[in-house]
Amino acid sequence: MKIHKYDTVIVGAGGAGMRAAIEATKRSRTAVLTKLYPTRSHTGAAQGGMAAALANVEEDNWEWHTFDTVKGGDYLVDQDAAEILAKEAIDAVLDLEKMGLPFNRTPDGTIDQRRFGGHSRNHGEAPVRRSCYAADRTGHMILQTLYQNCVKEGVEFFNEFYVLDQLITEVDGVKTSAGVVAYELATGEIHVFQAKSVIYASGGTGKFFKVTSNAHTLTGDGQAACYRRGLPLEDMEFFQFHPTGIWRMGILLTEGARGEGGILRNKDGERFMEKYAPVMKDLASRDVVSRSIYTEIREGRGCGPEGDHVYLDLTHLPPEQLDAKLPDITEFARTYLGIEPYTDPIPIQPTAHYAMGGIPTNVEGEVLADNTTVVPGLYAAGEVACVSVHGANRLGTNSLLDINVFGKRSGIAAAEYAAKHDYVELPENPAELVETQVKNLLSSTGTERVAVIRKELQETMDANVMVFRTEQTIKTAVEKIAELRERYKNVSVQDKGKRFNTDLLEAIELGNLLDLAEVMAVSALARKESRGGHYREDYPNRDDVNFMRHTMAYREVADGGKDSIRLDYKPVVQTRYQPMERKY
Amino acid sequence: MATPTLEKAEAGFADSPYITVTFRIRRFNPEISDEATWQDFQVEIDPKERVLDGLHKIKWELDGSLTFRRSCAHGICGSDAMRINGKNRLACKTLIKDLNPEKPITVEAIKGLTVLKDLVVDMDPFFQAYRDVMPFLVTKGNEPTRERLQSAEDRERFDDTTKCILCAACTSSCPVFWNDGQYFGPAAIVNAHRFIFDSRDEAGEQRLEILNDKDGVWRCRTTFNCTDACPRGIEVTKAIQEVKRALITRRF
Incomplete structure (x- = not known):
């Protein structure tokens, strides 16, 4: 075991982590621990753009953006946070441009903007051009630009280091962050990083679904590390299903395709979104569009021999426009489906895309130990966190914004905290939990296989807690997950070595997915209403009287060592917008 | 249901x-x-x-x-x-x-x-070559309040090389790189190109000097392996040629 000491440790090197690192490195001795090489993060898969009311191409302002974000989140958004997001969006985009990001340009040479789902002029009057973009590879450009600037700033990276445990020491009765424990993939060595402040920026957890746009590596490691140490997870029942994933594969086809004029059609060629969202049509918010697609499928208007998908039609758009604005997604259709989008519609289905919930933070990125108490020295930003700016449903282009605004904020806040505070003493045997976990998995002779359990988990999640949920389906999932968690104790790995043991890491990642899937299902079961991405067929309406509140899930461990989930609730911050019925 | x-x-x-x-x-x-x-x-x-x-x-x-x-x-x-x-x-x-x-x-x-x-x-030598070409925007003087302006044509000039995902398929297909790991390799040159031809950047000369090195662009034997290998369809060899030409003409 090796011990390292840094002022600030950042976990994850995607958009949020690197944006934080650029700030933290200027202000404190900073290490970035990342399980992938920095440019491998899934920020790079984001396509359509980053919202900011620059008003470069038409009238717009940050207040409209705030409203759209609150409404898009079905009023579960904390409005103080949404206001910060929308206000700071403008500088966040300009910062990136100054760092070198090659945005598409208007004829005047300013940053070009395009339409995106749920973003409107004057509180829902009509779609507005608010998304700043670089073709359909905006996430790629953000990731590359941030990495380039990390190189410029001399950010210190520990590549292929998996953070598996969060260290917490009680100081005067207050849970305080002491550092993290990481596993080095190349050598199998365990490292303890003592740090004055720690920022989690480790991304989402979509890999507990089967049809997902998420990378194989999005396994909720940061959420799980905090949750296991008794910290809460907020709003985990809210997961976004992006309307346009490639049929059966789940690969993302950007909403920007509809922003450029693409149309969703059923087997009769009907533009069905006109029925469900008369004003915004194909650009209604993602939860609305995904439910509409599945309604079409369930009512027998799906396409193909099995009637199990619909079409994204781009054939009426000029090929030059597709080449200039949507080059990557048209290539995906050619590569993976053998389809020419100039002439043929693309089969799509909703794909598990984004966790609105995560580690609760305030607007400075400080992690909460309960509804009000912060964990000194602990921060989170990006998809791993829940500020909450996305509420019950995130608007497209608000996640690339989130990582930049709250990545920057948490990077500054963490470094400033580190400048003012001393190291907290490490717990006794700080690496014990990880050492035991690794040793047990390597020595296990159990008969369960990681791939089998993971597949069963993904199947039950797709079948039971996806776009449509009922008490019965969620209960089925809860029972199945409990069974799988039990079987997981009997899992073994074939690779017993120390060198690049990805077999071992996949087993650990599966443990994280199982814990988080359980939190998600249990949180969903208790929310007896429909709101944003959480749709209960047995409770089809939003219930502001009983459920205008955030879910806070805690892990409790009984004396015998058996763990369970305790649910609590946190009020939603409402400032200027009163809840209204949500229509598009 | x-x-x-x-x-x-x-x-x-x-x-x-x-x-x-x-x-x-x-x-x-x-x-x-x-x-x-x-x-x-x-x-x-x-x-x-x-x-x-x-x-x-x-x-x-x-x-x-x-x-x-x-x-x-x-x-x-x-x-x-x-x-x-x-x-x-x-x-x-x-x-x-x-x-x-x-x-x-x-x-x-x-x-x-x-x-x-x-x-x-081991990807470290690959990323080291990338870091060596100063792969970041360098500008002088005061920053504008708003964004820097760039025409669509100027933006298009370096579009191809912004697609790079640093997978190393090009560099590790290059026979010169196989024989001599000191050569920067195509990917690093692609990423230098991305900034040399960006109208906002002001460090083109410095990057060209780095690539004028004995292990720089002149090692390229124009075998086109890199272009064939690129999964993003970047015209890698063409980008290297453009850097060579810029070194001769000092126009970019």
């Missing part, structure tokens, strides 16, 4: 039956042996699936010790460049049906970088 799911997704596409494919993989694990060996695996797979799906089937069902990097699985993250049937490609962008699955599909680590285990190579 639950969300309709795709029962037959397991069988891939309904109209395409599984076939048996042999994967012939170059295995190396210094914890076990100093020698690399070829190992064959038989896999039932839909021809429309990716080579990466085949590798996953092997790892998940046959041999958990098979080691490779991967993440996004659709050609964006750049983790899974490997040598498939003798050609550098991303395993997640290569479909079985495009490889003549009648014959064994050979899979080995990319060349020119030290193999650490199976298909995993």
Whole structure:
């Protein structure tokens, strides 16, 4: 075991982590621990753009953006946070441009903007051009630009280091962050990083679904590390299903395709979104569009021999426009489906895309130990966190914004905290939990296989807690997950070595997915209403009287060592917008 | 009623039956042996699936010790460049049906970088060459309040080289790089090009001097391996030629 000491440790090197690192490195001795090489993060898969009311191409302002974000989140958004997001969006985009990001340009040479789902002029009057973009590879450009600037700033990276445990020491009765424990993939060595402040920026957890746009590596490691140490997870029942994933594969086809004029059609060629969202049509918010697609499928208007998908039609758009604005997604259709989008519609289905919930933070990125108490020295930003700016449903282009605004904020806040505070003493045997976990998995002779359990988990999640949920389906999932968690104790790995043991890491990642899937299902079961991405067929309406509140899930461990989930609730911050019925 | 799911997704596409494919993989694990060996695996797979799906089937069902990097699985993250049937490609962008699955599909680590285990190579020299070309925007003077202006034409000038995902498929396909790891390699030059031809940047001269080095662009023998290998379709050799021309004319 090796011990390292840094002022600030950042976990994850995607958009949020690197944006934080650029700030933290200027202000404190900073290490970035990342399980992938920095440019491998899934920020790079984001396509359509980053919202900011620059008003470069038409009238717009940050207040409209705030409203759209609150409404898009079905009023579960904390409005103080949404206001910060929308206000700071403008500088966040300009910062990136100054760092070198090659945005598409208007004829005047300013940053070009395009339409995106749920973003409107004057509180829902009509779609507005608010998304700043670089073709359909905006996430790629953000990731590359941030990495380039990390190189410029001399950010210190520990590549292929998996953070598996969060260290917490009680100081005067207050849970305080002491550092993290990481596993080095190349050598199998365990490292303890003592740090004055720690920022989690480790991304989402979509890999507990089967049809997902998420990378194989999005396994909720940061959420799980905090949750296991008794910290809460907020709003985990809210997961976004992006309307346009490639049929059966789940690969993302950007909403920007509809922003450029693409149309969703059923087997009769009907533009069905006109029925469900008369004003915004194909650009209604993602939860609305995904439910509409599945309604079409369930009512027998799906396409193909099995009637199990619909079409994204781009054939009426000029090929030059597709080449200039949507080059990557048209290539995906050619590569993976053998389809020419100039002439043929693309089969799509909703794909598990984004966790609105995560580690609760305030607007400075400080992690909460309960509804009000912060964990000194602990921060989170990006998809791993829940500020909450996305509420019950995130608007497209608000996640690339989130990582930049709250990545920057948490990077500054963490470094400033580190400048003012001393190291907290490490717990006794700080690496014990990880050492035991690794040793047990390597020595296990159990008969369960990681791939089998993971597949069963993904199947039950797709079948039971996806776009449509009922008490019965969620209960089925809860029972199945409990069974799988039990079987997981009997899992073994074939690779017993120390060198690049990805077999071992996949087993650990599966443990994280199982814990988080359980939190998600249990949180969903208790929310007896429909709101944003959480749709209960047995409770089809939003219930502001009983459920205008955030879910806070805690892990409790009984004396015998058996763990369970305790649910609590946190009020939603409402400032200027009163809840209204949500229509598009 | 639950969300309709795709029962037959397991069988891939309904109209395409599984076939048996042999994967012939170059295995190396210094914890076990100093020698690399070829190992064959038989896999039932839909021809429309990716080579990466085949590798996953092997790892998940046959041999958990098979080691490779991967993440996004659709050609964006750049983790899974490997040598498939003798050609550098991303395993997640290569479909079985495009490889003549009648014959064994050979899979080995990319060349020119030290193999650490199976298909995993040491990427550090590759990233070091990238860092050496100053891959970031350099500007002088006061920053504007708003964005810097750039015409659509100026933006288009370096569009091709912004697509790079740093997968190393190009660099590790280059015979000059195989013979001499000191050569910057195509990927680093591509990323220098991305800034040299960006109208906002003011460090083009410095980058050109770096690439004028004995290990710089002049080592390129224009074999076009890099262009063939690039999974993003970047015209890598052309970009290198443009850098060479800029060195001669000092116009960019």
